[in-house]
Amino acid sequence: MTLKQxxxxxxxxxxxxxxxxxxxxxxxxxxxxxxxxxxxxQMELNxxxxxxxxxxxxxxxxxxxxxxxxxxxDEGGWC
Numbered sequence: 001m002t003l004k005q006x007x008x009x010x011x012x013x014x015x016x017x018x019x020x021x022x023x024x025x026x027x028x029x030x031x032x033x034x035x036x037x038x039x040x041x042q043m044e045l046n047x048x049x050x051x052x053x054x055x056x057x058x059x060x061x062x063x064x065x066x067x068x069x070x071x072x073x074d075e076g077g078w079c
Contacts, residue, residue, distance in 0.1 A: 021054055 014032070016023040023035040043051045048059045 018054060018056060 010027050013027050015026050016035070017026070018024075021037050021039075023037065024031060025033045025035065043056075045051060045056065050057050050059070
């Protein structure tokens with residue numbers, strides 16, 4: 001049996017991760033390449049997100065301190 005080479009469009013399955021000034025490309029968990037980003041590139045992120053030094057951060061609201069909870073267990077945590 002002879003196998004024939006064929007091109008398969010996998011564009012919708014490719015994902016990227018930002019790492020060290022480039023975008024690492026993956027398909028089904030396998031590294032398939034990279035996109036080198038030029039120095040000084042500016043990212044446009046949605047509200048609540050920002051980039052700083054090749055990292056992406058999400059702004060979230062978290063409680064300042066844990067809220068006390070009622071429990072009928074002893075102080076050691078045993079119920």
